[in-house]
Amino acid sequence: MDFRRILSTLDCLHGRFPDMKLCVCLGILSDECARELSLHHVWRYNMNLQTSPARYAELIATTHSMEEKIATIRLMQKYGITNCTGGIFGLGENWEDRVDMAFAIRDLKVEASTLNILLPIPGTPLEAQPPVTPADAAKIFALFRLINPTMTLKFCAGRETSMKD
Numbered sequence: 670m671d672f673r674r675i676l677s678t679l680d681c682l683h684g685r686f687p688d689m690k691l692c693v694c695l696g697i698l699s700d701e702c703a704r705e706l707s708l709h710h711v712w713r714y715n716m717n718l719q720t721s722p723a724r725y726a727e728l729i730a731t732t733h734s735m736e737e738k739i740a741t742i743r744l745m746q747k748y749g750i751t752n753c754t755g756g757i758f759g760l761g762e763n764w765e766d767r768v769d770m771a772f773a774i775r776d777l778k779v780e781a782s783t784l785n786i787l788l789p790i791p792g793t794p795l796e797a798q799p800p801v802t803p804a805d806a807a808k809i810f811a812l813f814r815l816i817n818p819t820m821t822l823k824f825c826a827g828r829e830t831s832m833k834d
Contacts, residue, residue, distance in 0.1 A: 672702060676709045683710040692753065697737045700744055707748035714745040715753045717783060721766035722773050728760045742777055753823070755783030758809050759801040767809055771816040781821035784813060788826060 672695075679691055693706065694715035706714070716738055720728045725735040742752050754777060756770050774782050786806055789796045801809070813822055 672705070676705060679706075679709040679711060697733050697741050698744065700747075703741070703744035703748050703750070706745075707750055711750050713751045713753055713781070714742075715783070716741050716745075717755050717757070717785075718770060718773060719756045720760055720762050721769040723769055724762060724766050728762060728766075729757075739777065742779065746778075751781070752777070752779035753781040753783055753821075754779040755785060755823070755825075757785045757787050757826070758806070759787030759789075759798050760795060761798060767812060768816075771813050774813075775817050775820075779820070781823060782813060782817060783823045783825045784810060785826035 675693070675695070679693075682689060682691060690712040691710050692713040692715060693711055695702075696716075698706075718735065718738060719725065722735045722739075742754060745752050754774055756774075758767065762770075786801045787795060787798055789798050789800070810822065810824060813820075
C-alpha cells in the first residue's frame with residue numbers, strides 16, 4: 670500500500686469536494702497512520718470484526734488477530750475518526766457467536782455497523798457454507814438493533830440474495 674499516495678488522494682478529494690465525508694478501509698494501521706488519516710480529512714474508518722471475537726481465529730483469521738483489529742478501531746477513536754465496524758454472517762457461526770459479535774461491537778462504541786451475509790463463491794474455503802435464510806437474516810438484523818438501538822446499521826453484502834430483494 671502506498672500510504673502517501675492515499676493521503677494525497679484524500680487531500681485531492683477534500684479539495685474538490687470539501688463537504689464530502691471521507692471513509693477509508695485500509696486494514697490494520699499504526700498510530701502514526703491513524704494520526705495522518707485524521708490530518709487528511711478522514712471522517713470514518715471501516716474495520717470489520719467479521720465474526721465473534723471468541724471464534725475469530727477458528728472461523729476467519731489467517732493474517733492478523735482480533736486484538737489488532739480492535740487496536741486499530743481504538744486508534745481511530747483516539748484521533749477523532751468515527752468507525753463503521755461489522756461482520757459477515759454465514760461463516761459457520763452459531764447464534765451465540767452472533768450475539769457475542771453484537772455485544773462486542775456495542776462495547777467498542779462505534780457509530781455504525783455493516784451487516785453482511787456471506788455469498789459463498791465456488792473455489793473458496795467457504796463455498797460449501799449453507800446460505801443464511803431470509804428468516805435468519807431478519808433475526809440477525811433485529812438482534813443487532815436490539816443490542817445497538819442508536820447505532821447506524823447498514824445492511825450490505827448478501828442482502829439481496831438472502832432477503833430475496
